[in-house]
Amino acid sequence: MSTDTKTALLDAAEELFAEQGFAATSMRELTQRAAANIAAVNYHFGSKADLAKEVLRRRIEPINRERARRLDALPDEAPARDVLRAFLEPVFSGGACESDGSVHGFCRVVGRLNVEQPPFLREFFAEQFRGLAHRFTRRLADCAPHLPPETLWWRLHFVVGALAHTLMNAHLIASIREAEGVVVPHDAATIAGELIAFATGGVLAPEPHPLDPEATK
Amino acid sequence: MSTDTKTALLDAAEELFAEQGFAATSMRELTQRAAANIAAVNYHFGSKADLAKEVLRRRIEPINRERARRLDALPDEAPARDVLRAFLEPVFSGGACESDGSVHGFCRVVGRLNVEQPPFLREFFAEQFRGLAHRFTRRLADCAPHLPPETLWWRLHFVVGALAHTLMNAHLIASIREAEGVVVPHDAATIAGELIAFATGGVLAPEPHPLDPEATK
DNA sequence: GATCGAATCAAACAGTTGTTTGAGTTCTGG
């Protein structure tokens, strides 16, 4: 069946883009892992770039739908923590975990391509997130009326950064300390919990002081 | 003078790696921008990979020295905010800003290569940060004795993620809203201030609740 | 002014890149 080849390509691309990034992954390697012919990607997707978009779309769209759904389901007086849960938890749920509870490959590919951002993906990401980011920022503004909108805008992006970095490196971060005998749980549920607590504290932090220029020097 | 070629190569590499990443930047493009011969990189640095290491080293080492210096200079009872300032401010200072106050290219290259992490850079980064990360985590533990060490470990990495993401995308993040007529200041001082406030709130947040498994489903 | 090492250069290296081609196979609907 041809659909099998198509999803095999998506799966292989997901793994390899996650591990090595977009530019560093070759079509030979990719099609070989999918047990497909070299020409299969261009036949089914058009190009390597279009394949990458499709890899992302199949994961991001459900996540963003779920984010929107949860945001809408929140009562008006919902606290910031619930808003941030609506933003973060969908990433880790919905099959995001391996059977051993560790973070699934697609989490890493989203994080990876989100930061690699090949030129052709810039617009794709902007398109996927623009609307949602504004809705969440507006919602957070209700929870924290003492904070100016620009500050909240920055803070939501800090959360995105922490999320992307964590998705990509969770296994590495944990392994650093485990090499010393310290066991660091890094299953998806633990990470999500840690991240939500951190994000809530960060978003609700008091307004930044103007920095002492002396100290920054 | 030959030193000029060498630094011209470092500067060009810094810019291009920042914009496009390591794998996506070719030697032709790189040497051309530096007004040097194709063979110049291999002559002066040995290989493309070694060039990348050098690009990073020349920026990261001073930053990490300054981080260590500031950490040591802190009084014993210093609050978490000061510890985080010692960690974050050196990134933005020391020539990190363009003349217009925006974030300098090298900030982006560090953020970029930190997330792209070509295999040969894994060990390099680990080596550069391992010791420092532990010292900061230990210091933060003194400021927040109510939090388990693993939680602080995660939170420091969340801060790194927010930092890396911001360094890479500050201009983009700002431009999204400016396209709508909202002026978002994104000079280095503003960003540093926002990030420090966010990081302090996040690191000191109360311990994470165990998540409601229902909601994560 | 000759000598030597450092630096630059154009050219070529062998290998890989993403993509295209056209013939072959497999599958499906009539």
Place this chain on the structure above:
DNA sequence: CCAGAACTCAAACAACTGTTTGATTCGATC
């Protein structure tokens, strides 16, 4: 059973990859 679409395949495409070579130029030291 056959026509036609959907798909797979090996081979070749031109372009580009990082790196090496050997001759040439440059600047300093003796």
